[in-house]
Amino acid sequence: FHDHESACSLRFMPALLEIGSDKGSIPGETATIDNTTYLLLHEAARSQLSSGVTVLLIPSLYSLVFLLGLPSNGLALWVLATRTEKLTSTIFLMNLAAADLLLISVLPFKIFYYFLGNNWPFGEGLCRVTTAFFYGNMYCSVLLLTCISVDRYLAVVHPFLSRSFRTPAFAAWTCAAVWLCAAVITLPLTLQQQSYPLYRADITLCHDVLPRQEDDGFYFYYFVCLVACAFLAPLVVMLFSYCSVLQALLGSGKRYSHSMKLTALVLFTLVAFYTPSNVLLLVHYSSYQCKLYGSWYVGYMVSLAISTCNSCADPFVYYYVSEDFREKVRSTFFNRSKTPSLQTSKETLPQKSSKESLV
Numbered sequence: 258f259h260d261h262e263s264a265c266s267l268r269f270m271p272a273l274l275e276i277g278s279d280k281g282s283i284p285g286e287t288a289t290i291d292n293t294t295y296l297l298l299h300e301a302a303r304s305q306l307s308s309g310v311t312v313l314l315i316p317s318l319y320s321l322v323f324l325l326g327l328p329s330n331g332l333a334l335w336v337l338a339t340r341t342e343k344l345t346s347t348i349f350l351m352n353l354a355a356a357d358l359l360l361i362s363v364l365p366f367k368i369f370y371y372f373l374g375n376n377w378p379f380g381e382g383l384c385r386v387t388t389a390f391f392y393g394n395m396y397c398s399v400l401l402l403t404c405i406s407v408d409r410y411l412a413v414v415h416p417f418l419s420r421s422f423r424t425p426a427f428a429a430w431t432c433a434a435v436w437l438c439a440a441v442i443t444l445p446l447t448l449q450q451q452s453y454p455l456y457r458a459d460i461t462l463c464h465d466v467l468p469r470q471e472d473d474g475f476y477f478y479y480f481v482c483l484v485a486c487a488f489l490a491p492l493v494v495m496l497f498s499y500c501s502v503l504q505a506l507l508g509s510g511k512r513y514s515h516s517m518k519l520t521a522l523v524l525f526t527l528v529a530f531y532t533p534s535n536v537l538l539l540v541h542y543s544s545y546q547c548k549l550y551g552s553w554y555v556g557y558m559v560s561l562a563i564s565t566c567n568s569c570a571d572p573f574v575y576y577y578v579s580e581d582f583r584e585k586v587r588s589t590f591f592n593r594s595k596t597p598s599l600q601t602s603k604e605t606l607p608q609k610s611s612k613e614s615l616v
Contacts, residue, residue: 287453294454295454295456296455298466315562320364325569326361329569330354333350347582349431353402353571359393362390364565366379366383366387377452377460381452389446395531402495403491404431406495406523409498451463481539499523503520519577531564534557537553538557
């Protein structure tokens with residue numbers, strides 16, 4: 258029976274290979290042989306999977322992010338959790354650091370995957386979890402940065418109106434809602450098969466190349482909704498919030514160079530690290546532009562690797578948002594001998610308002 262099934266599957270193999278012979282062979286066609294579904298890719302597409310960019314540059318970028326992001330975000334989370342005043346901004350920054358650490362925790366799997374020549378030896382379950390964590394961190398970070406921008410907007414533009422609900426407890430509930438939202442929007446990635454063996458190659462691909470019929474249907478519309486709701490809409494909210502903050506500070510005659518730096522940093526982070534990956538994400542999964550898949554594949558993978566560099570930039574956001582964080586970092590690393598006196602003076606002085614800590 259199995260021999261007959263294999264013969265029937267192989268009978269259609271030339272036709273399938275012919276279908277996958279153009280530049281649109283990423284994503285690939287499929288063939289079932291002995292109850293195993295294989296991906297069929299043309300040789301030109303296979304060469305992209307084994308190119309120097311894919312097996313050397315991309316894992317090197319991930320390695321750099323891991324080596325820089327793990328200590329910086331770990332230190333930031335420790336400082337925020339143990340040595341800073343628990344303001345609303347602190348709660349948001351702690352969750353942002355935690356989201357970055359979750360992404361960094363799965364990077365070693367992707368590093369080994371690319372160094373092994375796009376071979377995933379860790380099983381289907383871990384492939385789904387890694388994929389979900391990867392995209393979940395991207396959009397969780399965007400949503401948390403949006404929360405920080407709205408918090409600054411309320412503190413500066415509507416300080417008295419927002420005083421009643423701008424509390425650490427409310428910030429914690431908001432972060433819980435963000436985490437729940439990130440889990441829900443990435444749930445489909447954990448329910449769909451993400452890893453497929455490549456025909457006539459001893460490797461298993463994880464998410465990078467998927468069956469064409471799945472891309473043409475579910476994934477394109479899924480990522481369109483994801484990009485629109487979890488990237489473009491938050492970007493508009495952030496632009497409005499920071500422009501309103503700058504306008505309010507300028508109108509009151511207050512110093513606003515600090516807010517200008519923070520605004521430029523956050524917007525640069527989103528535009529430089531997230532916009533290319535989100536644009537190429539839609540191109541990669543667009544059935545209308547399927548003839549471009551082979552040409553854009555390497556750029557798409559590089560843009561995803563670049564998006565993880567945001568985890569290295571976020572500690573600078575912590576530094577600019579939280580005055581307490583800046584003080585503790587300076588006292589810990591640049592003026593250790595004065596740390597006790599700083600701490601004592603902090604305790605004896607009246608606590609700053611949340612508005613003062615944000616501006």
